[in-house]
Amino acid sequence: MSQDLHETASEPSSASSSPLTCPLCAHVDLAVIFCNESCFHAGIMIHRKLGCAGEQGRSLVVQEGRETELYHLCTPGCQIAIDSARLRLRAVRLSDHDRIRAIKCDPLVNRSQLYGSPPPPFIFHMFTRRYIESLVPACRTGGGTAGRTSYVFAVEPRSEEVRPRRHAEAREHLDASGYIGNLGIDIECGSASLAPRVGEPFFYPSADDLDQAGAHASLYYELHPNFWGQGLMTELILAVLGFIFDTLLIPSVIVDPVSTNTASIRLAERLGFALVGGL
Incomplete structure (x- = not known):
């Protein structure tokens, strides 16, 4: 899982082998990317709890x-x-x-x-x-x-x-x-x-x-x-x-x-x- 500034926001892909982005973070230009669908489902809850910028007003x-x-x-x-x-x-x-x-x-x-x-x-x-x-x-x-x-x-x-x-x-x-x-x-x-x-x-x-x-x-x-x-x-x-x-x-x-x-x-x-x- 990685985090970096993005110039554009992207929606999660349905392909299991493609990277997936937290849509809430992407919306506030701080894209958090998961390597694939398995990684997304395994890590999205802890991410939302600890570090989701979209749920915390980008702070x-x-x-x-x-x-x-x-x-x-x-x-x-x-x-x-x-x-x-x-x-x-x-x-x-x-x-x-x-x-x-x-x-x-x-x-x-x-x-x-x-x-x-x-x-x-x-x-x-x-x-x-x-x-x-x-x-x-x-x-x-x-x-x-x-x-x-x-x-x-x-x-x-x-x-x-x-x-x-x-x-x-x-x-x-x-x-x-x-x-x-x-x-x-x-x-x-x-x-x-x-x-x-x-x-x-x-x-x-x-x-x-x-x-x-x-x-x-x-x-x-x-x-x-x-x-x-x-x-x-x-x-x-x-x-x-x-x-x-x-x-x-x-x-x-x-x-x-x-x-x-x-x-x-x-x-x-x-x-x-x-x-x-x-x-």
Whole structure:
């Protein structure tokens, strides 16, 4: 069973060997496709219970404590990977949570982020779950009826050149075997006319449409202190700017570091960002 955005809605076929589509989801442009009639009858009830966008106004909700059901929605079509020379930006997984917690609880990281020092029991719902939900356009935190407005990537080394350098002040040390940070994109658009509409095929806006609507992307990012000072974030932002400009067609990008984060401010200046204001 797979889920992806479709430009046209289709009705279920009677042929047992042909793919079948949930007609309710297809009606709201989020087609859920079953491989054949047997698959359809075996899975349609759990689909209607857990993830039918047509029955939930195109806003999907996974109940607290049942987060593994997110994998029912996070199909390959929702997951994007971007590679740079040394790093990979990939979809966040539930198995990343312990490493996410280690970063979110680190005082060095806390001082450079607007979220401050989150209580450890709240980290799963504040961050891990929200990062995974951002993969699914119809999940509320992924955009709901506005379409996909958020991308949160896990940062993972793909080269042996990326090695942890134990930071003396880090609370918990991380190795290079998995998640070492994240990079997120939030998209804002001043025009509701570009959003998907129930019952109508959705076509991604053109670059001119997005420019006229004042669309822009905001970047946020963090790395565990063991991986600071290696030029990794410069490499990541350069890689993701290509995705924003060339794939998403967003005309402008904003970074908003806290005023005391001089390293992030210098990074933005090196990459050609212009200062437009401060608080």
